[in-house]
Amino acid sequence: MPVMGRDRYVDFLRAWAILLVVLGHWLITGLVRDPDGEISAPELLATVPWTQWLTMGFQVMPLFFLAGGYAAGGSWTRARAAGGTAAGWVGQRAVRLLLPAGVYSGLVLVAVGVCSVVGVDPFTLALVGWAMAMQFWFLPVYLLLSALTPGMHALHRRWGARVPAGMGAVALLIGVLDVAMDVPYVGALNYVLVWGVVYQLGFCWRDGLLGGSRPVPVGLALGGGVGFAALVGLGPFPVSLILVTGQDPSNTNPPSAAMLAWGVAQVGLCLLVAPAARRVLEQERVWHAVRVTGAASMTLYLWHMLPVLVIAAAFYLTGLAPQPAFGSAAWWGWRVPWLLVLGVVLVGVVRVLWPLERRLAALDLGARPDASGLGPTWPLWAGLGLSVWALTYFAGHGFAHGGRFPVWPAVALGVGTVLVACRWGTAGRAAGKGRTGLRGEGALEEAAS
Template sequence: MGRDRYVDFLRAWAIGLVVLGHWLITGLERHSDGSVGAPELLATVPWTQWLTLGFQVMPLFFLAGGYAAGGSWVRARDAGGTVGGWVGQRALRLLLPTAAYSGLVLLAVGVCGAAGVDRDTLALVGWAMAMQFWFLPVYLVITALTPVLYGLHLRWGLRVPLGMGLVGGGVGMLGVVGDSSAAGVVGTVNYLLVWGVAYQLGFCWRDGLLSRGRVVPVGMAVGGVVVFAGLVGPGPFPVSLILVTGQELSNTDPPSAAMLAWAVAQVGVALLLAPGVRRLLAGVGVWAAVRAVGGGSMALYLWHMLPVLVVAAAFYLTGLAPQPGYGSLGWWVLRVPWLVVLGLVLAGVVWALRPLERALASLSVRLRPGSGVRWAWRMWAGLGLSVWALAYFAGHGFAYGGTFPVWPSVGLGAGTVLVALNRGAGGRGEGAPTSQRALEEAA
């Protein structure tokens, strides 16, 4: 089965909207004492929570990830590859750029802490630089489960995501009808169930179970929207698909039944739009743009909050930025130059990172585990350490309480090294990817 350009488009589209959404909802204010704050737009201007319906597109990323991973695992398995070798290869592609990014940010945290930077400021910056990390541990765990999930798919097909969805929807309702603390603990399984539904639907899509006519996609799109409307209208869940401070229930922490319904609706819409978008992607110019975004997807995803810090220092700490009322018409008008400036800064950051990107891609090719690795304890231990460290950073930032996170930093570094040590035997699995392809597949 050849490479599907539409799958690459969905990944690029998801990354682009994540970056744009984070920039759009990030607002800065210069206080009278000269410090800079970042009021939470979704809490301060509640109507903006409706915007999250358009910007919460991570279900598309998991859908595309399942499609691509299913094909990758089948090729590796048919070539004699092992579970350990394949999981190690996929994990390393994501961990190397993530560890490099984290290492540079943590170095800056350590230097700023030693220089006496205010702890509250350091904690805020550390949180901003890690706000996108929630995705990484979830994706790593689901990737590690791919051989099992694909085996279930081969046996039961669409019944697998249907069953996962029913369980996930039930778990998502525990916070409404049960003890909130107990529901929070049990609800963590929904990070795998809800996002796993989209991932599992990627298998079904690849194998043609969702593309036999328009009935199934239309049913998913309409049914998902109707269920979502019921859960956030007369139902108990908020409309925001991003965590909002002060809300008793959240659709993302952990993923709720409403998020599950919206994910199903998004997958249905994506399938309905596939034929038309594929025709557009046949054009050289459109495909070149998708390839450009896809080739830099990890850099865009990891580094897109750095421009916010640069602009804050250049325009807000200096008092050069105009400050209309937060959320006013003038404030929204200024969102246009805000986004343009951030885009220009990010373009410069990505350009400056090109040597590092090429070096990491080359390192990934040299270190990637061979296809003959068999359930090596080092790889699984390294993956576990990495998932734990990334989950910590996602929940606490890089400088929780204004202090340096020693053990999570050690965990991520040691975990990445342990995964990289499993060279194994049996060649290089699917073949050594080019640097651009390696970075695309890491995403």
């Protein structure tokens, strides 16, 4: 039977995924100060190849898409029952992500502009701009899946688990065209299809199509695990589940058949441990920690690389940081204080930004007379298109590609966010009638509830 109401385990999956993303990025980020005083960031996964195996533990974004699909299915069902429109529902969820992302991007872009004017070295500026946007790949994909949710859920209501199975088959076909036949651009479709399979499995999970009997999660875990092992051991794919420069084919750019198999395996494992995890989450201290993490999820996700820049300026530019050989045993030993110091700085960043996130999460742009959805919806879809393009650009190029200020992506994100926010003001209240939950939760948690 599906779990009705707010499922603590779903909130835990989101919080756990965010924390591992933060820790993973910090772990693989290594700074080196050369004799001239300049700082570089060698790519750990390429420099120390055995570390690519570690990505099997840190690549947990399938958990977030699974939890997102689970929660989105319930949210859209409630909105439909309350008479909400697809445009209102999509706009409301999109603006909860775009406002914090827009504020973050705006502040970073202002800093990039100032640094450009005062003559900061273009290479350094490009490196910092890349570091501050390395997590952005998730946002355009999640926005697209949110926009497609009403249609995807309609397919789910009609065909159930056959939908993710069919999407997986199409993703495999596209993977063959991309890798074996080198058909240009077709692989980009797998950003939506591969992650969409896991998102769609979230619908199935909520409606009891996956967890009703133990053989189903066992089959998903074993089938996905064996498929991943075969595709890596016998097939053309690398073990790394995070992008490694020069690695072709890649498991993430675009998502590969191996990534699809890994995602399916993670879904099965999540279902298997769900009963035990839910018992642990009944403890109020544990549940409180999950809620606190979830409430700050967007701040954690967006701002977690800022502490790296702070520590680089305070300890590496000044020469105070120890400099063991990159990837050596001593270097790994210094990872412990590195992570601890970054964690302390991030806690401070979250405390400073927490009031802003609460205001953004609680922002009410006001309902208009066409809140029923009778008004034009083109501003919403145009805004989403501009925002997705801009976020995709930043994810691929950073905030200062080539050491230059990205004028058109910055304009596109600003205009897109305004268009989505204005459209949400006219349609979001209708969709909001179907919402349950608390205002002031984290934007990622809010967008997936």
